[in-house]
Each structure stands twice: as C-alpha cells, then as structure tokens.
Amino acid sequence: MTPVTLLTGFLGSGKTTLLSRLLRSPDFRDTAVIVNEFGAVSLDHDMMDTADETIVTLGNGCLCCQSSSDVARTLAELRRRRAAGEIAFRRVVIETSGLADPVPLLHALGSDGVVAMDFVLAGVVTTVDAVAGMATLDRYTEARRQVAMADVLLLTKLDLDGAMDAALREQLAGLNPSAIVMDAGAWRGAVAEGLLEATAQRPLPLALGARHSHRYSTISILRDRPLPALAVPLFLEGLAAHLGSRLLRLKGLISLTETPGRPMVIHAVQHMIHEPHWLPDWPSADHRSRIVLIGHDLPAEWPEHLLDAIEAETLSATAERADRMSLAL
C-alpha cells in the first residue's frame, strides 16, 4: 500500500518551499506529488526545482471545492502509470491550496474503492507560519480548520525576526493538542509514514476535558476500564448522529475487554470512520483508553456521558445474555 500524506497550510505558510526542499533530499526520493493551486496560472509546479514527472498539477480551483473524484482520478492515473512502468514512486504527497478545507479531501481518500486498492492515508501535515500564524489563525476559519485536522503541525519561518514560537505553540495546542508540533526544518518527510499511529500512541494532553479556542475545542476522554467492543461502533454512531459536522476529527487508542493486550486504533474524519486496526502491544505502561475529539462548538461533557451510557447498556445487555444462556443450558 502506498501512503498518502495531505500537506496543507494557509496561503504563504511555506508549503511549496517545504516541498521543494524535500524533493531535493535523498530521503524523499520516490515521492509522487499532487499539487493543487488556487489561481489562473500554475506557479507552484514551476517553483519546484525538479524534473521529476511524478508531480501532477490539478486543474485550477481549490481542491476541496472540486468533486472528490478529481483526487481519486489523479491517484488512479498515477497507479496506472506506475503499473505500466512509466513512473516509480513509493509515497504520495497531496499539496492543497492555501484555502483548502482538508475534510472533503480526506473523505475522498476514505471513500473511493479504487483508491483504496493501492493507497492509504498516512496523515495530515499542516504548515504554520511562525511570523504571521497567530494573526492568520485569528482571522481565518480555513486556517483554524487546517490546524484542527492536522496530525503534525510544522512551524515555518522560525528563523525570521518576529517569529513567535512559544505563544504560537500555545495557540496551536488550544486548537489541536493531539498533534505533533515541530520545526518544519527538522521534518524529513519520512516520518509521514505511520503518522496516524504515532499520534494515536502519544500521551493525551495534560489538560484532560475540554479546551477551547475560537469556537474550536478538543475533548479528551480517558478510561481506566477496558470497553466492550460493541460499545465503540455505537459510540461512533451516536457522535455522528448528534454532533454531525461539528466533529472534525476523532483519534483513539482503545483498550477492549475482548483484546486487552492489543489496543485498537481508531481514526475518524467527521462521520467517516476509517478501518480500525490493532497494535501488537501497548506502546507504554499506560493501558488506559484515550479518545480525542476535535471540532467546533463541541459540548464539553456530552461525549463522555454518551460513552458512559452506552458502556453501561452494553455491559448490562451482555450480562443478561449470559444469564439467559446459562438458564438455557
């Protein structure tokens, strides 16, 4: 399977500069890049210093506003060309326009059967300008959504006068405390593989409960006791039914009663739940379930109350069924 990384970030935040650097590095060989630009003339493609034929520029317009089939079609074409021996690549990066909302793109990656034959989502990487980032986040919803959706936040321009490192990190933590934050200069691209798993394994933010910034909030749920497996899809269904588009992302590392030694990793973009998978072992001595919800106008206590009620009902139903079976024997 070929990992696909979504590289996003607001206008001028340094996505193209970052990609240009990465494409020259040996670590980033064998990467197909899908570039999307918002404007009448393609510039980003020309600004990338490479003769590699695996850079594809999508048509004009914001990628997230186009039919999701554009992304699927482009990936299918890359797959066809690779199969025909015309190009070779081991990973894909999709660079969005600065105004793109990553959510529809992630839906496209998660819902197309042809894409799923060869491509899997590696994660969302968002660049944030360390000089202008705070003002941008204050002003633009698109920028806040890009940060809220990220698995990794890369700070660019940290070497410039006026760069705000600590204050910006604090603001980013308010929007998305579950993301890895690092200096863009230290990112070598290779860490894109396994991003989702890496972020799911990270300890929860110290401040449990809800954090808020610009109507965006994060809710962290921590459970000492393993959950019955049946409770998980019911919980996700309840979130989708009652939070709908307010919920941007959900990540979880969950201890299940049925598989206590192997935590389940779940990952959702809005109501789209990606196939869960199980780690071979717990990454640390902390075996508690942890679930992080990121969205806007999230009700602080409701998700935990939902999980409490579903857990109780599931345990009760399981016990009643066991009683009935023992009586029948």
Next chain:
Amino acid sequence: MDDTEVLSRLHMLLSSSLALWGAGEEVVPTREDDALLLRLPGNAAIVVTSAPVEMREIMRWSVTYPTGRIRRCSSILGVLDAVRDALGCHSDDAMGIRIGVTGVVS
C-alpha cells in the same frame, strides 16, 4: 451493571443532550421510580421506561410521546433519537456513520 446504574447514566446523557439540542432551559428530565420523565410546557410529558428483562432481546426501552404514541427502542441511541423527535429538535447536522474503505499505515 444493573438497571439502576444504566438508568442513571441515561438520565445524565439526556440532561446534557437537551442542552446540546437547545432544549435544556425548557425541559429538565427527572427520575421517577424506574422511569425518566421529561415535563414539557403545558403539562405534557415524554416518558422513558426500560423494557422488562424478558423483552430485551427485542427491545430495551419505550419512549412515550406527549401524544400517547409509544416508540420502542433497542438501544440508548434509539432513545436519544425518539426523545429528540418528540421534542421536535431536528438537526441539519445529523449524519449517518460511514465506514471508510481505507486503512491507515501501520
């Protein structure tokens, strides 16, 4: 997990759900014996009761609307849906869950 605990957790969930649906100021759920009662303006009420144990393979809850209509539910999610419907708190935000066809890189 006994019935009392399940009902207690449903009570908490309904209380915070009413706030989520924007009905928290008008309606407050109260617990009365083995039922939850949501009194509406005008002395009407929505009543949520758990089904007898012998019925629970088929249904676990009953929600009685102010009109007298009864909706049977097989889970707490059904109760939420029925109460929201009885209150007329329909949401444009509601989405059905979708299972993605892709996995994640491991």
